[in-house]
Amino acid sequence: MSLTVDHALLPETADDAPGNREVSGITFADLGLPEGIVRKLAQNGVTTPFPIQAATIPDALAGKDILGRGRTGSGKTLSFGLPTLAALAGGRTERKRPRAVILTPTRELAMQVADALQPYGDVLGLRMKVVCGGTSMGNQIHALERGVDILVATPGRLRDLIGRGACSLEDVRITVLDEADQMSDLGFLPEVTELLDQIPAGGQRMLFSATMEDEIQTLVDRYLNDPVSHEVDAAQGAVTTMSHHILIVKPKDKAPVTAAIASRKGRTIVFVRTQLGADRVAEQLRGTGARAEALHGGMTQGARTRTLADFKDGYIDVLVATDVAARGIHVDDIDLVLNVDPAGDHKDYLHRAGRTARAGRTGTVVSLALPHQRRQIFRLMEDAGVEATRHVIQGGGVFDPEVAEITGARSMTEVQAEAASNAAQQAEREVVRLTEQLEHARRRAAELREEADRLIAKAARERGADPGAAVAGAQAAAEVPLPQQPGAPDEERDAWAGREERTAAPSHDRRERRDDRGVRRDDRPGRPGPFLRP
Structure with a gap:
């Protein structure tokens, strides 16, 4: 993606804000x-x-x-x-x-x-x-x-x-x-x-x-x-201490841009307008490899509490929230807020922006705008007392370095490569863990076998029998057969196939078979059942 700067101002940093010092x-x-x-x-x-x-x-x-x-x-x-x-x-x-x-x-x-x-x-x-x-x-x-x-x-x-x-x-x-x-x-x-x-x-x-x-x-x-x-820190003055950006995107580019920004490193809050939108965007982001969950008023309190705790503890990196649900989110190390849907008014924008740049930290607020929403969002920024940098995203599949620097956005290839590397590391750790468990089981089996042989020999001596023969016999009886390996001989497979075919024959077929004299078994005199004749 390429970028053109339509307007840019450099606000004071969060560390310079009087209320944060x-x-x-x-x-x-x-x-x-x-x-x-x-x-x-x-x-x-x-x-x-x-x-x-x-x-x-x-x-x-x-x-x-x-x-x-x-x-x-x-x-x-x-x-x-x-x-x-x-x-x-x-x-x-x-x-x-x-x-x-x-x-x-x-x-x-x-x-x-x-x-x-x-x-x-x-x-x-x-x-x-x-x-x-x-x-x-x-x-x-x-x-x-x-x-x-x-x-x-x-x-x-x-x-x-x-x-x-x-x-x-x-x-x-x-x-x-x-x-x-x-x-x-x-x-x-x-x-x-x-x-x-x-x-x-x-x-x-x-x-x-x-x-x-x-x-x-x-x-x-x-x-x-x-x-x-x-x-x-009056609300308007406080928000100007953050870095504000408007990305003007085409409708077809909105989802890919959202996914690329959400794949950045660090905690991110994504704001949407509706509960259904929160669920949908969170699911789409998970599909691209991001660790994302939704937070909205339609969830039970227990689910909301768990989701927020997972976000604070770092188990998820992206929280997709509605305005009402996010008003109580107080997490100090959120360094980017992404407005996928525009805020309803300037007060909502200020509340959204207030999730970042907390306790003296820096923060960035990024708002996506479709071409027909430009005037609405520019007026919103003006009402909020915010000077925002405006960028036009031209598309093309690759992020301009300046956009990547502003938002921390990463390409899907980079995200997928990291996910594959993490999965490989997890698999390697699992191999090490299973190998250790196998070695422990082998040592334990050897210890138990020695103990069993000792007790068998002792029991044989008490009976006046040969301890060595008793131990050898017990070992032979305790041999564990190895599992059948793939590729069994053809005759063995044929025997099993025939056995399965005979086993699978329905019971009513057996009732219809006749004995050597040509008489149906169920028709023989004295045979109980529905076919018994007087």
Whole structure:
């Protein structure tokens, strides 16, 4: 494939982004966090806070309402999570009455928030529980019965539990809304307001969002009391710190280009519009040798959790996701996002792009555009505040070196060669393993034969018999016949064929045969059966 550059700008690198730089000279201990949390952070290799953390944690520890605005991956979870843990340490929680609630828009995000905070909660002896759809409600009810200090919940499931009488929000002191703009996009705000109305006034409220729409501002005005605002990495400015590219492709080239980019080295998220599209693209990519799986809302929670875990652990390299399912994907080392289908609007584009260039790392966002989609995607980039490099892919079966450098795309021949090499290495390892097992079995057989001969000789001596003859006789009787090799003599094959033919003869044929006197066997007097004559 050849490439022509229609427009190119060089954005600042992710490392230069203000929100990705750690704040030099400030440590978590300086922010006022408990010693146990600071020590656990150091054990996990986290010593210097990100800007959103340095700005937010002191005010949160002081009990102030917080309005935080920062892009996905800027460190918001620790910004609200660590002060919440510190505030609840040493307190007592009644059954069914949590003292803090963290609301998230998706199941995956709820689980990841809990995973991020649980190690520090363990240090302080605090109990945390994830409450979301697609998981066992009975298990969640049982946990609430025992007492949960911090509930990390999606709005719908928390509302169901309250309706069943399994949970009450009357003791909630701290309320956090994480990714509030996503809740608005997914239509959860009516449920969110219903839940917030059940929480007593006077508690601490923290709201974090990447964008600030009118509905979010309504929540702020209604539920936050004189909030302290902290804005780091506004959504538009943050996305411009990544490398953005638009590849204009012909319809016939879209699938091959997708496969070549997905075959790159490293983790990749591929975005499509529908659940069926996710399944179809994932299957096509697996057919080309890529380790790809789909992730969408039509899957069970268990399947989604396993797929996401396999992606994090490196068992799969390509995740083909829809917008809703991918909103909770927080994996730090995703270095490329590929938009096979255009995002619905600029907010969806920002959320997609936010999956890469996390925690100070670099990232690339590539969008495929058919010729008739050019104007739509250019307008989308403009609304998102993104300057993207535009490339026209002419086709021809071979990637231009510049495209390969931008996307990491590899040819199918290269991918197939690597797959064949990996398969050969696996087969060679299997040969070594089987050879070792065979040698072990031979040694074991020799040991058992020696033990058997010793016991046979001993038994013969006890009977007054010749031990040597007894052992020889036992060995002769125990000879294991070798399997029949292919190419048996013709007469042996003929004998077996005749035997099989006689065996295969149906039973009703035997009934029709006559004996030497010409009388049917079943007709002979005294013979029971349906042919017996009076």
